[in-house]
Amino acid sequence: MxxxxxxxxxxxxxSFGMTLLxxxxxxxxxxxxxxxxxxxxxxxxxxxxxFFSFNIPYMLTFTLPMxxxxxxxLLFGRLSFDGELTAMRASGMSLWQVIAPVVxxxxxxxxxxxxxxxxxxxxxxxxxRSALVQLGAEDPINLLEAGRFVRDFPGLMIYIGSRSGSxxxxxxxxxxxxEGADRNVRAKYGTLRTxxxxxxxxxxxxxxxxDQRDEKKQGDTSQTQYINASHYPxxxxxxxxxxxxxxxxxxxxxxxxxxxxxxxxxxxxxELKKEDMNRQRMTLVVEANKRLALSISCFAxxxxxxxxxxxxxxxxxxxxxxxxxxxxxxxxxxxIVANSLVKHPEFRPDLIVWIPVIGAEIAGYVLIRRMM
Numbered sequence: 001m002x003x004x005x006x007x008x009x010x011x012x013x014x015s016f017g018m019t020l021l022x023x024x025x026x027x028x029x030x031x032x033x034x035x036x037x038x039x040x041x042x043x044x045x046x047x048x049x050x051f052f053s054f055n056i057p058y059m060l061t062f063t064l065p066m067x068x069x070x071x072x073x074l075l076f077g078r079l080s081f082d083g084e085l086t087a088m089r090a091s092g093m094s095l096w097q098v099i100a101p102v103v104x105x106x107x108x109x110x111x112x113x114x115x116x117x118x119x120x121x122x123x124x125x126x127x128x129r130s131a132l133v134q135l136g137a138e139d140p141i142n143l144l145e146a147g148r149f150v151r152d153f154p155g156l157m158i159y160i161g162s163r164s165g166s167x168x169x170x171x172x173x174x175x176x177x178x179e180g181a182d183r184n185v186r187a188k189y190g191t192l193r194t195x196x197x198x199x200x201x202x203x204x205x206x207x208x209x210x211d212q213r214d215e216k217k218q219g220d221t222s223q224t225q226y227i228n229a230s231h232y233p234x235x236x237x238x239x240x241x242x243x244x245x246x247x248x249x250x251x252x253x254x255x256x257x258x259x260x261x262x263x264x265x266x267x268x269x270x271e272l273k274k275e276d277m278n279r280q281r282m283t284l285v286v287e288a289n290k291r292l293a294l295s296i297s298c299f300a301x302x303x304x305x306x307x308x309x310x311x312x313x314x315x316x317x318x319x320x321x322x323x324x325x326x327x328x329x330x331x332x333x334x335x336i337v338a339n340s341l342v343k344h345p346e347f348r349p350d351l352i353v354w355i356p357v358i359g360a361e362i363a364g365y366v367l368i369r370r371m372m
Contacts, residue, residue, distance in 0.1 A: 004088070005101045008075070012102055015071035023063040023070075024056070031055040047131065054128035057121040061294055064113050065331075068106055069301035070324040075102065076309030085310060095372045099306050106302035113295035118255035126252035141192055141201065143238075144168070145249060147342055149269065149280055152247050153236045157271060158203075159279075161343065166192040170343075171205055173234055174271050184211040184224075184273070185232060201236040208232040250287050258288050282345040286338050286353065293353040297331060300357045303364030307371055331356040 035048045076099075079085040088098050143152050146168075150158045161170025168190045175183040187205035194201045210227040253261065261268055265281045272280060308323060334356050341349035 004093075008098070008101050009105065011078075012071055012075050012105060015074045016067050016105075019070040019074075020063055020067040023066050024059055027059045027063060028052070028055065031059075050131060051128060054124040054131075057116050057124040061113060061117050061121055061291075064109055064116075065294060065297045065301055066324065066328050068109050068298045069305050069327060072102055072106075072302050072305035073309040073323055076306055080310045095368060099368070102306070103299075103302055106299045110295050110298040113298055114292070117291035117295055122248075122252050122254050126248055129249075129252070141166070141194060144192070147339065148250050148283055149272070149276070153238065156234070156236065157269075158234075158236075159276070168192060168203065171203065172276065173203075173205075176271060182213055185209075185234070186211075187232065199238055201238060203234040203236065205232045205234060206230060250283055253287075255288065255291065258284055262288065278345050279343050282349065283342045285350040286342055289350045290335055290338065290353050293335075293357050297357050297360070300360040300364070301327065303368070304360040305364075307364060307367035310371065311367075327360075331360075 031052055035052055039045075039048055076085070079088075085098065089095065144150055144158065144160050144163060146160050146163045148159070149172075150160075155176050157174040157176060159170075159172040160168045162168070169188065171185075171187045171190050173185040173187075175185070185205065186209050188207040190203045190205040192201065192203055208229040208231070210229060210232065211224045212227060213224055248257075250258075262281060262284045265277055265284070269277060269280055304327070305324075335353055338349040338352040341347050341352070
């Protein structure tokens, strides 16, 4: 039994290592292009190496589940095709005994993924962004991340629903004063333009509604005036950013900071209106659930991949990789849907990311029971 477990684990780790290298290489192509661009600007080789290294933990959060899934499909597809699985069961081994080594490995990989998504990847991403900002290599437009409130620009807090190139939609701008939000500007869409020499960026907003504090009623922040405008320009100064600490994005927060932000959303974002506060809280909740779901997907994918690999009865690696890519596409589709629904908390997008994980676990368990 020990020899057989060693045989299965060795075969699994060979496939797992190869697929992990391939998937990580494919996902790193974007970082390679960015590194080449930085190198063309005269950035030193050491900084380029740091930039590339900081990207690896984030890529592993995606490639580890994909690699576990593919390796499991390849292993059990080959065992079924070669008749080794039949021989094992004929010798008196139960199906659970056969799959136990791979299941335990998937649990270990899920634990590793939790550590990466909770601590390592967020810190690495923030370190990468800090290095790029200090070098002046990061385009300030990239600071306007869709789906979150940005507080990197002095005196302003900005939310963008979506961004495609220089066009933005569903824009909210809070103009801040010492005593809170002085003006709240909402626009259906806008366009971005940058003056890099003056270190200024502009957002030209269109179809605008402005909620402005009523100056006649000083001290009463609940009294506002409503103004409609066809065009409203917003000026963003990023001249001092290289000398400032880079504010952490939602994806840069370690897991415990993420939980603390969810608990005390009003204390961290006191300027937000209630509906915007709910949107920001849901963004944080979806991010936390997404990290957990990505990690546990290693175990869920394994349970489902075991019976699928046995049923495929194909030795070719292309078949296993094709099935894996199809399953991964289906899984990440739910994550995309959840991210798109953060502005609608009533649809509970935080639970949507768990649908493929729980579904894979239930389907895998049922299929394994039927094959026993």
